[in-house]
Amino acid sequence: xxxxxxxxxxxxxxSLLGGRRVYRPNxxxxxxxxxxxxxxxxxxxxVYNYDSxxxxxxxxxxxxxxAFLLVVAVGMTFVILTGGIDxxxxxxxxxxxxVAATLLTAGWxxxxxxxxxxxxxxxxxxxxxxxxxxxxxxxxxATLAGMFLARGLALLINRxxxxxxxxxxxxMAQKRFRFDDGVFISLxxxxxxxxxxxxxxxxxWTRFGRNVYAIGGNADSALLMGLPVGRTRIAVYTLSxxxxxxxxxxxxxxxxxxxxxxxxxLELDAIAAVVIGGVLLTGGSGYVLxxxxxxxxxxxxxxxxxxxxxxxxWWTRIVVGILLFAFIVLQRLVTRKAK
Amino acid sequence: MxxxxxxxxxxxxxxxxxxxxSNLIFSDNFFRITLxxxxxxxxxIDILRRSAPLVLVALGMTLVISTGGIDxxxxxxxxxxxxxxxxxxxxLSNPDAVGPVLLVIGAAIALCLVFGLWNGFLVAVxxxxxxxxxxxxxxxxxxxxxxxxxxQILNVHSAPYRVIGAGYFLxxxxxxxxxxxxxxxxxxxxxRTALGLLLESVGGSPTASRLAGIRAxxxxxxxxxxxxxxxxxxxxxYSSDVSSADSNAAGNLIELNAILAVVLGGTALTxxxxxxxxxxxxxxxxxxxxxxxxxxxxxxxxxxxxxxxxVIILCLAQSATFRAKVFGRFGSGxxxxxxxxxxxx
Numbered sequence: 001x002x003x004x005x006x007x008x009x010x011x012x013x014x015s016l017l018g019g020r021r022v023y024r025p026n027x028x029x030x031x032x033x034x035x036x037x038x039x040x041x042x043x044x045x046x047v048y049n050y051d052s053x054x055x056x057x058x059x060x061x062x063x064x065x066x067a068f069l070l071v072v073a074v075g076m077t078f079v080i081l082t083g084g085i086d087x088x089x090x091x092x093x094x095x096x097x098x099v100a101a102t103l104l105t106a107g108w109x110x111x112x113x114x115x116x117x118x119x120x121x122x123x124x125x126x127x128x129x130x131x132x133x134x135x136x137x138x139x140x141x142a143t144l145a146g147m148f149l150a151r152g153l154a155l156l157i158n159r160x161x162x163x164x165x166x167x168x169x170x171x172m173a174q175k176r177f178r179f180d181d182g183v184f185i186s187l188x189x190x191x192x193x194x195x196x197x198x199x200x201x202x203x204x205w206t207r208f209g210r211n212v213y214a215i216g217g218n219a220d221s222a223l224l225m226g227l228p229v230g231r232t233r234i235a236v237y238t239l240s241x242x243x244x245x246x247x248x249x250x251x252x253x254x255x256x257x258x259x260x261x262x263x264x265x266l267e268l269d270a271i272a273a274v275v276i277g278g279v280l281l282t283g284g285s286g287y288v289l290x291x292x293x294x295x296x297x298x299x300x301x302x303x304x305x306x307x308x309x310x311x312x313x314w315w316t317r318i319v320v321g322i323l324l325f326a327f328i329v330l331q332r333l334v335t336r337k338a339k
Numbered sequence: 340m341x342x343x344x345x346x347x348x349x350x351x352x353x354x355x356x357x358x359x360x361s362n363l364i365f366s367d368n369f370f371r372i373t374l375x376x377x378x379x380x381x382x383x384i385d386i387l388r389r390s391a392p393l394v395l396v397a398l399g400m401t402l403v404i405s406t407g408g409i410d411x412x413x414x415x416x417x418x419x420x421x422x423x424x425x426x427x428x429x430x431l432s433n434p435d436a437v438g439p440v441l442l443v444i445g446a447a448i449a450l451c452l453v454f455g456l457w458n459g460f461l462v463a464v465x466x467x468x469x470x471x472x473x474x475x476x477x478x479x480x481x482x483x484x485x486x487x488x489x490x491q492i493l494n495v496h497s498a499p500y501r502v503i504g505a506g507y508f509l510x511x512x513x514x515x516x517x518x519x520x521x522x523x524x525x526x527x528x529x530x531r532t533a534l535g536l537l538l539e540s541v542g543g544s545p546t547a548s549r550l551a552g553i554r555a556x557x558x559x560x561x562x563x564x565x566x567x568x569x570x571x572x573x574x575x576x577y578s579s580d581v582s583s584a585d586s587n588a589a590g591n592l593i594e595l596n597a598i599l600a601v602v603l604g605g606t607a608l609t610x611x612x613x614x615x616x617x618x619x620x621x622x623x624x625x626x627x628x629x630x631x632x633x634x635x636x637x638x639x640x641x642x643x644x645x646x647x648x649x650v651i652i653l654c655l656a657q658s659a660t661f662r663a664k665v666f667g668r669f670g671s672g673x674x675x676x677x678x679x680x681x682x683x684x
Contacts, residue, residue: 087595131654140409146647148643312485314482314490321478322479
């Protein structure tokens with residue numbers, strides 16, 4: 001651990017962390033930089049091979065189409081940073097959209113429905129966090145139960161797809177921020193960007209963020225250091241529940257419908273985005289920015305496959321699998337070197 | 340009495356009995372088994388027949404979990420084996436000949452073994468966390484299965500192939516017999532030889548067992564190969580039962596159900612000890628739950644809710660901390676050792 005290397009000026013290195021930490025952020029940045037490089041390579045390939053791939057709107061559409069995934073993945077980042085996992089996010093999206101659509105159809109005002117659905121997801125996350133912490137149930141199993149619960153509730157409420165015709169909802173869904181002729185982003189993107197920004201700040205600059213990293217690094221040490229392990233752990237699952245329900249709201253804006261089968265397998269996409277973004281699945285290392293890049297990579301794969309035209313949708317899965325493999329091996333090599 | 344209550348299979352058994360008895364309230368003939376067309380017929384037989392794939396997958400999962408690992412790719416492997424078998428059978432000149440069909444089955448299982456080796460290689464040689472290593476195949480596997488079937492649902496008409504999932508031997512469902520043989524073999528291998536002990540020692544501490552002279556790496560690879568092989572057989576049973584290969588539906592969510600079955604059976608996800616009887620019991624509980632929901636008349640979709648409630652209750656019942664807090668029996672049941680012992684309880 002006493003390797004003395006002259007660090008090639010780590011970007012924005014937090015000097016207050018002191019000497020030993022100096023070289024570490026460098027190795028920690030490698031997966032994120034690799035993702036960035038991959039993103040640039042993929043984008044260049046796309047621009048080179050397909051007409052009009054370079055349009056600004058094509059790139060912006062990746063954000064428009066994946067804003068909900070971005071929000072969910074941000075919540076997942078927190079959970080994975082503590083070394084946990086949240087399998088319930090896809091089901092929470094389904095529950096959120098179903099509840100929202102049902103209540104709006106029943107004539108409830110949007111001002112009540114919106115906070116209510118966000119509250120449902122948050123409370124579900126809080127409950128799972130509490131079970132994980134207080135009863136020492138494994139995160140995998142507890143969130144699996146949460147997934148069954150949320151999906152089951154959604155199916156119980158309504159098994160059909162319900163269109164949302166509420167004025168507020170349609171307004172939000174159609175809201176566009178135009179920069180130039182034909183260049184726009186939707187409201188979803190703005191919300192997602194705000195979430196990403198807040199999450200990045202919280203993770204980097206607050207005590208809570210530090211605690212999240214500490215627990216992911218070693219929960220026992222964190223406990224011995226007197227950090228509020230229990231509170232933090234419950235908080236990350238609550239946060240993930242909130243992000244999932246917010247993702248659900250964005251999804252209902254995006255699709256203008258509520259359906260109990262929305263978001264199936266979305267938890268895998270979110271986990272894949274987080275891993276490709278360079279967050280260590282064992283916890284303790286990674287950045288929200290990485291997750292953003294991970295979501296972009298997933299979105300770009302889909303865009304390329306759409307542009308290619310003769311490739312079938314299952315290639316997406318195979319390519320995502322290959323990328324997962326590459327990034328996991330890369331992480332493995334990096335962490336091994338760090339030790 | 341307290342010993343009985345504290346036995347780790349007590350609560351799962353109670354749940355199963357309650358489920359079966361509650362079935363009796365809603366359908367009088369639930370326990371009746373009749374002989375029709377030379378084979379046994381009845382709800383209980385149906386449960387046995389339909390739990391076969393889950394029992395097989397849970398069996399492999401138990402071995403993997405006993406070494407402290409997890410295998411998320413079983414559902415995808417199921418889809419791949421069914422897809423390959425149906426593709427090859429579709430190409431046969433005579434799909435009703437037994438020999439070629441056996442060859443096809445062999446090929447499908449061989450492919451699954453390769454995928455098992457891949458998982459084992461990632462976990463044991465590259466040292467990647469099992470949950471992530473198998474996530475790769477879970478994501479990519481379904482794509483591979485769709486690639487094999489070209490995104491179509493392949494229908495096959497082959498009498499010998501159909502026997503695996505829907506046939507009867509001496510009146511007993513063949514799929515049940517396959518599962519029973521697999522369970523018997525696994526029990527014999529793990530409890531009559533030193534293999535079970537080695538598995539538990541690798542699960543307890545790979546480093547310590549390696550220092551004790553156990554080839555931990557080889558054992559780890561082996562359990563993933565086993566899990567993939569069992570999943571492959573389960574995939575064949577599934578696709579044979581429906582006479583088609585559906586890459587999306589085959590083994591959908593089965594990894595979660597299998598893990599659930601293993602946990603319900605009292606095997607801790609941390610590894611180091613396992614109960615095959617418990618996992619089989621867990622798998623039967625889950626299948627019974629699905630069938631009960633139908634016979635009780637709850638809409639099929641609420642099965643998930645039902646499942647969630649049962650999982651929550653069972654997990655809490657198995658959590659030593661919860662029992663201690665609720666029943667005030669702190670320390671009586673927890674095993675000494677590492678601070679994580681209570682997780683394992």
